[in-house]
Amino acid sequence: MRASSIPVDAKTLNRMAAQARVLKALAHPTRLFIVDQLSRHEICVCELTDLIGADISTVSKHLSVLRSAGVLTDERRGAQVFYRLRTDAVRPVLAGAREIVQSFAREQVELAKAG
Amino acid sequence: MRASSIPVDAKTLNRMAAQARVLKALAHPTRLFIVDQLSRHEICVCELTDLIGADISTVSKHLSVLRSAGVLTDERRGAQVFYRLRTDAVRPVLAGAREIVQSFAREQVELAKAG
């Protein structure tokens, strides 16, 4: 017989939802690329648009998602708007995701050899 | 005049897509809750289902997403299947997301005070 478990409380679920929102903001190739670039130095919308090659409005919406999730901040300087990381707490998320992918790839290779 | 930027190469985009897939797997309240629980100790599907209170098939599909993204591994022991983190690299992702949410909340409070 299995131990019966008490269901999650609403508070925990809310915390999970808040954190999931942050991760969701990062969980898109274009948005992750943006954040990766901004982890090096701030960049304006127009230059990001050049880098990405999508419609400016698309890039702007991605930036809006990242900003309202608390990942990025923006600062207007003249006609341009520059974006940068809002907090260094973003870095371990990027690094972790990178490492998960790498170690998973290595593991798959091992399994293939063994296979 | 702005510096013109060279568009991203396909290789970088592929890397971003791979990492985004991992983050996407984590970017769901229920799945994040599962991973958070498993960051403490391994748990079987049936107990996770108790904890979450959703349909077993729903939980199983969430676990499948996390497993095929390289976040979790599973091990069958008798009739039960136990899941656990596949790598410790998952931890900094969780911690980072938590801290982003916290610092953003603090910042919002400050802004509200400042009016």
Next chain:
DNA sequence: TGAACATTTGGCCAATTGGCCAAATGCGTG
């Protein structure tokens, strides 16, 4: 103020996702 540039917002459509139910599969025991 009007032209030119930078950015955001609204609207629309195709594609993806998350949930449940039902059915299939895997494993241990009598």
Next chain:
DNA sequence: CACGCATTTGGCCAATTGGCCAAATGTTCA
């Protein structure tokens, strides 16, 4: 083998998302 329990898979539907275009907004400068 047949039953019971644990888990996965298939099918279906409602809701969300990401992309582009068009239009609105903000800023500089003549």
